[in-house]
Amino acid sequence: MASIPGNRLESAVSNVSKADPACRVDEPVRLHALAIRGSASGQTVTFEPAPLISCAMASAVADWLDTSIQPLARGYFNLSLAAMRVGGGQECRRRNGASTGPISEHASGQALDIFAFKLAEGGTSETVLVEKPSGLVQNRFLDAVRQSACGAFMTALGPGSDAAHANHLHVDIQTRRSRTSRFCQ
């Protein structure tokens, strides 16, 4: 997917201990920007700061931007998605930073935390903070974004699900036992 014009992904070397197999990332990439496919004007979405994730996760994010986020940005604001403020690329840790319990999906680069969506077009721009959307339209946009994330990823957790996700939307592609055990709030 790096060959798609507008995509800026560099293959990366996971910087955490390779001794821990739970923290191994398949095909790690540093995700700088993704092209919106099917967009005549060659729009790209930048990731701030560029996270280190697996290529499979980068691909899932790219599909989600194309099929859901860009159409929602146009529909609600008549703007294009320009950037996303993100965090939680690869980190070798347990879920929610706990000292015991399951290894976080972030450990294997299969997850991304989204803090804000930046939309822009011409001289107009709008920033939607996941923690604190402002006004009815931003609230509806975020509701629709979260709903679409439930279909696009295996897990989508955001404000209201638990204290650890009060200020961001967590999405991951961690495979669960069955499609019906998909975890989404």
Ligand SMILES: [Zn+2]
């Ligand atoms: Zn997360």
